[in-house]
Structures are given as C-alpha cells and as structure tokens.
C-alpha cells in the first residue's frame with residue numbers, strides 16, 4: 001500500500017463527523033480521488049500509455065466547449081462512480097484545478113452537484129469515439145490542441 005493511500009485511508013476514518021454540507025471540501029475530494037480514480041489514472045493523473053488518458057496538464061481543455069464539459073462527467077469512470085453527486089462535483093472541481101489549472105478557461109464555472117447529477121444520468125456509450133469528436137472540434141479554437149495526437153486521437157486540423 002502506498003504512503004499516500006495509507007494517509008488517505010487514515011483521513012477517511014479519522015475525519016470528524018461532517019459538520020453539515022459545505023460547498024468546498026478539497027480534503028474529501030483528494031481522498032475520493034485516491035480511493036476511486038487513482039487506481040487507473042495514477043496518483044499524478046498521468047494515466048497509462050495507450051490504456052488510460054493522461055489528465056495531468058490536459059483534462060481542463062475539455063472545459064472550452066459545452067460538449068467537452070459534459071463529456072468529462074458522462075465518461076463511464078465518472079458517471080458510474082459510486083460517489084454521490086455532491087462528492088463527485090467536489091472531486092471534479094478539485095481535480096481540474098489540481099492537475100490541469102493551466103488549461104482551464106478563465107470563465108470556468110465550477111460544477112454543482114445538480115449539474116453532475118443530471119449529466120451522469122446520460123453516460124456516453126462510446127467514450128473514445130466521442131472524445132475524438134470533441135477534441136477535433138476543440139482543436140479549431142484551443143491552440144494547445146492544434147496538431148494534438150495521442151493513442152486514441154489524431155487531430156486533422158494540423159497545419
């Protein structure tokens with residue numbers, strides 16, 4: 001067990017009983033990432049080459065379109081997570097800032113539990129196909145995505 005996961009578990013069990021719902025709980029978000037996401041995405045969100053996309057320095061790009069904003073909630077790892085809407089929205093808001101602050105648009109409005117709750121009821125069937133469509137569209141507007149390619153997508157707007 002990694003030191004970080006051990007700490008995460010300690011925090012989970014040592015945390016005092018919740019003093020009411022607060023809109024911003026970065027501690028809880030971090031623990032939830034460790035418990036529910038990092039097994040595949042890894043602690044530094046670098047993913048696994050050819051298997052799990054890298055979110056570090058990347059995932060915030062999706063926030064530059066409405067479809068992309070929806071996609072990162074509708075993707076199966078998020079929409080089908082056992083976490084309740086409130087915790088999932090906190091996790092996403094924390095994760096985007098933690099791993100991809102430079103890619104987030106300046107007018108980003110954080111996810112609310114309500115938005116997450118409604119988007120996750122409509123999960124994407126073919127996430128990698130949808131992802132390629134969204135990144136292709138975004139590449140026309142987000143300069144960092146011009147000429148972008150990874151294991152699943154090659155943006156054809158390359159100059």
Ligand code: HEC
Pocket residue numbers: 033036037038039040041051052053054055059072073075076077078081091095127128131
């Ligand atoms: C069982 C492994 C697994 C777990 C657990 C998992 N994911 Fe993923 N995630 C993937 C894979 C694989 C993809 C690529 C799309 C697909 O095939 O679903 C992905 C895609 C994503 C994407 C879209 C990124 C992109 O560039 O397309 C986001 C955002 C994401 N995951 C967030 C999360 C979060 C947040 C959690 C925890 C609540 C999580 N995932 C849990 C495997 C996982």
